[in-house]
Amino acid sequence: MKTKYKIFLAKQIYKIISLFISKNFICERKGLKWDLDLSEAIDLHIFLFGYFEQDIKITAKKMNLNKHKVILDIGANFGVQSLQFASNFNNSKIFAIEPTKYAFEKMIKNFDLNQDFAKNIYPEQIFLSSYNKKLPSGVYSSWNLDINSEQHAKHKGTKKETIDSKIYTLDEFTDLKNIKDVDFIKLDVDGFELDVIKGGSKYLKMFKPPIFMELAPYLYNEYGYSIDELINNLRSLNYEFYDMKKLTKIKDIYSYSKKVNDGSSTNILLR
Secondary structure (H helix, E strand, O other), X not given: OOHHHHHHHHHHHHHHHOOOOOOEEEEEEOOEEEEEEOOEHHHHHHHHHOOOXXXXXXXXXXXXXXXXXXXXXXXXXXXXXXXHHHHHOOOOEEEEEOOOHXXXXXXXXXXXXXXXXXXXXXXXXXXXXXXXXXXXXXEEEEOEOOOOOOEOOOOOOEEEEOOOOEEEOHHHHHHHOOOOOOOEEEEOOOOOHHHHHHHOHHHHHHHOOOEEEEEOHHHHHHHOOOHHHHXXXXXXXXXXXXXXXXXXXXXXXXXXXXXXXXXOOEEEEEO
16 A cells, blocks of 8 residues: 555554543553554554554564574664564564654653563664765654644655754664674665665675564655666675565565565565
8 A cells, every 4th residue: 555545544444543632641452552642643552453554573583593592683763673572582683773853752752661571772964875875954754643744745744854863874883883793684764775775785785684674665756766777786785585475585676576565565575
């Protein structure tokens, strides 16, 4: 289903729920506490179902990816995946990397509510990019159900400012933190995937960690590159492409990517 249709459905649910309860409150879902704003699509999903995109966590556990005890959550938003990882990989050191002031401050609140799990999470307000790139003034980190203006035409996200964010390449960040082997990387940066890959080519070629990456071909043209360029860069680093749920190799990634509807995305595994 296209993201804009998911957002439309979420808006209808939100309208009904908001008649009966306040949109802002703290609640517990599946053992984790959340500072929720139900006018945000991700928050609403957590309120209704208790999780968000737990397929990465499930696949990582199935693959027993907990050997080196380090996880990179790139595009952490307000810490949803980081907390889900921390509650399942108890001894892992998790770097939660998010550039927007809005999501980063919300992340800190959620970590404060879950100190037993968050003690192993290291929040970093950083924008990871390729070499010689400038920090953008804003990136998408909000899917607000109350507004209709200033939203992306297809995924209905709203840009938030990157005030106070630092900018590094993945190579620079891993050197700075002395990060060697990691268990896996979660990469969901709404179109900036190629920049992160290019900026981490040295590290990725040396250690080749598994990567759970959001594949959203419709976004790449907006950022000045093609799906071909992304695929070629990953292949130059000796990565192969896998269906994340089936854990089967994707024989033709080009055909596979064409099946992802315009305005939609899917998670794949690189290894």
